[in-house]
Amino acid sequence: MKNLIVIGIAVAAVYYxxxxxxxxxxxxxxxxxxxxxxxxxxxxxxxxxxxDLERRKIPFAEMPLDNNKENIARYKDLGGTALPFFVMGNKKYSGYNKYWVATTVAQAFGDKYLTVREKRNFRNHFYDDGSPLIYVYGASWCPYCKKLREELTRRDIDYVEIDVEKTSNPQLLANTMGINGYPLVYVGYVRVKGGADLVSNILDAVDIAENRTL
Incomplete structure (x- = not known):
């Protein structure tokens, strides 16, 4: 009987x-x-x-691929391209970078599993009504920030920009939000991939972020 109970619990957990x-x-x-x-x-x-998941106290199921055809099939079906592969609701992230994990967590669960510092900063990425805004982490001397500013203005796209180096604790902000260069852009909870296609990526992020309010 105990074995049946254990099996039942295991099946229920997998189904969950x-x-x-x-x-x-x-x-x-x-x-x-x-x-x-x-x-x-x-x-x-x-x-x-x-x-990272354990530290955030996120309930999760680990799906090892070693000699497990079912998990391998599920990994491929869900679109995994690298390990670890995170699936949170319909949000997915392949590989490991703690800042990209944080944005994935936030998109799936809101601020429930964010740290206190993350919550404080992510709140700035939203309008008062809870809708996501384009939030730019930049610096006054940064030529790429100027270029982005001009392009967003030309397209009549609303955004908020903060000069990271003029904040009370630039290093703490950089460490919390993963600011390794300027500009870094978020749209609500969505971290935007940089590069030559930054504006296009921002517009894509707007579409994604509009499905998740504060």
Missing amino acids: FVFNSSNGAFNEDGNPTTLVFTQNNCGTWCDKGVS
Whole structure:
């Protein structure tokens, strides 16, 4: 009888985390849950990914790929391209970078699993009515920031820009939000990929962010 109870609990747990898994990770009520795909030879990166979820106290199911055809098939079906592979509701991220994990967590769950400092900064990325805004982390001397500013203005796109180096604690802000260069842009909870296509990426992020208010 005990064995049957244990098996029943295990089956229920799997169902909870992978319901409707072809589209993402949801429970039977349609609420987002979390899967993280790992593999033994993934090493440090998978360890860091799992530790990040544990540190944030996010309930998750680890899905090892080692000799597990079912998990491998699910990994491919969900679009995994690198390990660790995070699936949170319909939000997905392959690889490990703690700042990209944070934005994925926030898009899936709001501020529920963010740190106090993350919450404080992410709140600035929203209008008073909770809708997402384009928030630029820049610096007065930065030529790329000037170029972005001019392009957004030319297109009549609303945004807010902050000069990171004039804040009370620039290093703390940079460490919290992962500011490794300027400009860094968020749209609500969505971290925007930089590069030559930054404006295009911002517009794509607006479409994504409008599905998640504060």
